[in-house]
Amino acid sequence: MEYVKLGATGLDVSKFCLGCMSFGDATRGFHSGWLLDEDQSRVIIKKALDLGINFFDTANVYAAGSSEEYLGRAIRDFANREDVVLATKCFFSDLPNGKSKPNNHGLSQKAIFHQVERSLKRLGTDYIDILYIHRWDYQTPIEETMSALNDLVRSGKVRYLGASAMYTWQFQKAQYIAEKNGWTKFAVMQNHYNLLYREDEREMIPFCRETGVGLAPYSPLASGRVVRDWIADTARSKTDTTAQSKYDSTQEQDMAIVKRVAGLADQYDVTRTQIALAWLWQKGIHSPIVGVTKEKYLDDFMGAFDLHLTQEDMDYLDENYLPHKVVGAL
Structure with a gap:
């Protein structure tokens, strides 16, 4: 495993996050x-720890x-708490099946x-x-x-703050308010970024680089669409309506990029996943967040460390990327 400082912080994280x-x-x-x-989750979490992954991302929702429950129990059984970096999120309700009540969601x-105590x-x-x-x-x-987030850091219940899925003007406003008041600023951005969706290259990613904010994007493989034939049938591709809303409307232009990923993988005798991860790291991403449903995918990710893509x-x-409708910053 390789590790990297997360932006301008002193925090060491594995170069991909589970x-x-x-x-x-x-x-x-x-x-x-x-x-x-x-039981299935624990197998993958244990495998990740054995490979040296120390960065884990979940959410109350x-x-x-x-x-959170599955991850917490596995970490207690398989690792020392101080050796791992646990990230979670608040905003959405944690009630079953998307239900909500007043004051149990939002910021x-x-x-x-309330949500932090439950997490x-x-x-x-x-x-x-x-x-x-x-x-x-x-x-x-x-x-x-x-102010509330700053209080959590000062209390010791939270170590670092992160933000996800917003417009750059919103992120900049939040950072300005924190700096103006002497409060804790966001240290990491978890935005939507991959070979098929690059809208944050316009403002968010340059702003984060300029201000030392770590980059840990979600969906680095575009819910698998970058790394498999577009017509491939998986349980997730058939049931993940969120992923369908992100990518299905741009299928024609995205397929051209996927074909190039496949061709380059054949040229280097590596997997498409390794091409996609190498591309992200060479774009300056610190720790992309990868989700898996099988152990073998973690071994595949490890092969990306041996790959370096040329500028060509x-x-x-x-070359074939075309602007997309903004997805995520809602």
Whole structure:
């Protein structure tokens, strides 16, 4: 495994992060068609730890908190807490099947404190290494949100702050409010970024680089679309409506990029996944968040460390990209 400092922080993280959205109780959440139960999840978490992955990403909303429960129990059984970096998120409700009540979602002080306490209990830990705000809250003043997040850091319940899926003007506003008041700023951005979706290259990624914010994007393989034939049939491709909404409308232009990934993989005698990860690292990404449903995919990821793409390769992969409708920053 290789490790990298997460942006301008002193935090060492593995060069890919294990995303845990595929772990959880299928009766409690969305994506029930491809969720792994606890026994299956533990096998993958143990494999990740054995490979040296120390960075794990989950959220209160994933299968109504059962992803946090599975991850927390596995970490307690297989690792020392101080050796891992646990990231989770707040904004959405953690009630089963997308249900919600007043003040158990959003980014008010009350909602944030409530969800963090519940996440700590489910994870079975005294602190969260990185707490992300999962979305921008249009109903709550950003001053209230940043003040509450700062209080959590000062209390020791959270070590670092992260943000996810927003417009750059919103992220910059939040950072400005924190700096103006002497509060803790966001240290990491978890945005939507891969070979098929590169809209954040316009503003978000340059802003993060300029200000030392770590980059840990989600969906680095475009929910598998980058690394398999477009017509391939998987349980996730058939049931993941979120992924379908992100990529199916741009199928024709994206297929041209996927073909180039496949061709380059054949040329180097590597897998398409390794091409996609090497591309991300050479774009300056610190730790892309990869979700898996089988152990073998983790071994595949490890092969990317031996691959270096030339500038000609990078240009070849980038050439066919066309602007997409913004997805994620809602």
